[in-house]
Amino acid sequence: NAGVTQTPKFQVLKTGQSMTLQCAQDMNHEYMSWYRQDPGMGLRLIHYSVGAGITDQGEVPNGYNVSRSTTEDFPLRLLSAAPSQTSVYFCASTGGGNQPQHFGDGTRLSIL
Amino acid sequence: RKEVEQDPGPFNVPEGATVAFNCTYSNSASQSFFWYRQDCRKEPKLLMSVYSSGNEDGRFTAQLNRASQYISLLIRDSKLSDSATYLCVVRTYKYIFGTGTRLKVLA
Numbered sequence: 001n002a003g004v005t006q007t008p009k010f011q012v013l014k015t016g017q018s019m020t021l022q023c024a025q026d027m028n029h030e031y032m033s034w035y036r037q038d039p040g041m042g043l044r045l046i047h048y049s050v051g052a053g054i055t056d057q058g059e060v061p062n063g064y065n066v067s068r069s070t071t072e073d074f075p076l077r078l079l080s081a082a083p084s085q086t087s088v089y090f091c092a093s094t095g096g097g098n099q100p101q102h103f104g105d106g107t108r109l110s111i112l
Numbered sequence: 113r114k115e116v117e118q119d120p121g122p123f124n125v126p127e128g129a130t131v132a133f134n135c136t137y138s139n140s141a142s143q144s145f146f147w148y149r150q151d152c153r154k155e156p157k158l159l160m161s162v163y164s165s166g167n168e169d170g171r172f173t174a175q176l177n178r179a180s181q182y183i184s185l186l187i188r189d190s191k192l193s194d195s196a197t198y199l200c201v202v203r204t205y206k207y208i209f210g211t212g213t214r215l216k217v218l219a
Contacts (some may be wrong), residue, residue: 001116033207038154042118042211050205058206088153092207098144101207103155 002026006091006104013111021076021107023091032074032096033058033101034066036087043090049074050096072080081111113138118204118210126218129190133213135200136182144203145176145183149196150212156199159185190217 001092007022025032033048035058045058049068063085065077072091078085086106118135125131137145145162159165162174162183173186183200197212 009194035209037155042170043156043209045206045208048206056206059208084203090155094207098161100146100148100158100161101201106153 004091004093004102004104006089006107009105011110013078013109014095015081015083015111017033019078019079019081021078021089021091021109023076023104025072025074025093025102026072027093027095027102028071029093029095029102030071031096031101032068033075033092034064034076034108035084035092036060037090038087048077053103074083083111085109086111114211115139115208116200118200118209118213120211120213122214122216124216124218125190127190127192129217130186131190131215132184132186132190133198133200133215134182134184135202135210136180137202138181139202139204140178140181140201142181142204145174146201146203147172147174147183147185148199148201148209150199151196156209159198187215188217192217192219 004025030051034046035043041088047066049055094101135145147159148156149159164176172189198210200210
């Protein structure tokens with residue numbers, strides 16, 4: 001049972017580099033979202049998508065891009081990494097309505 | 113004002129104690145409510161959904177008060193294994209997390 005799969009699990013970047021965090025789900029969920037979690041804080045919503053071709057901004061979207069070309073995949077792109085983006089990133093999906101979200105294991109990202 | 117607010121704690125309680133957490137939300141149009149548990153910055157795991165009539169799952173009871181815009185979680189007979197951070201989640205057209213409440217159950 002794959003559920004929500006995030007890759008990579010760990011990544012170290014240099015300031016200014018770009019990279020894409022991958023998120024894939026095999027539950028045919030329409031709704032997907034990306035969160036970041038900093039030490040001592042809760043999860044903050046970066047971007048979310050209610051279906052293929054539809055994305056919207058969350059609470060902290062600056063510095064991140066997303067696209068949703070398929071139902072299964074929802075990649076998160078860091079355009080020019082900054083030390084302030086050092087965090088743990090979680091991807092989640094849900095079938096919507098009153099259903100809860102299912103989470104991936106997270107990507108731990110350090111930017112030097 | 114934050115959309116979803118929780119007391120960060122920590123709540124330090126002895127084994128066997130009863131402990132309650134509250135979570136307030138600002139958007140009266142919120143439609144769904146959940147409690148998640150998170151261990152050591154691992155992925156959050158669903159503890160329970162919260163229904164208008166209140167619901168119980170073993171030692172855990174969740175309630176929703178729409179008039180006052182808060183949800184609550186009651187844990188009875190606390191176990192050492194209940195030590196974790198408890199996150200409330202509120203859904204309008206997006207899912208928003210509270211900052212979490214840390215619970216430590218002491219032997």
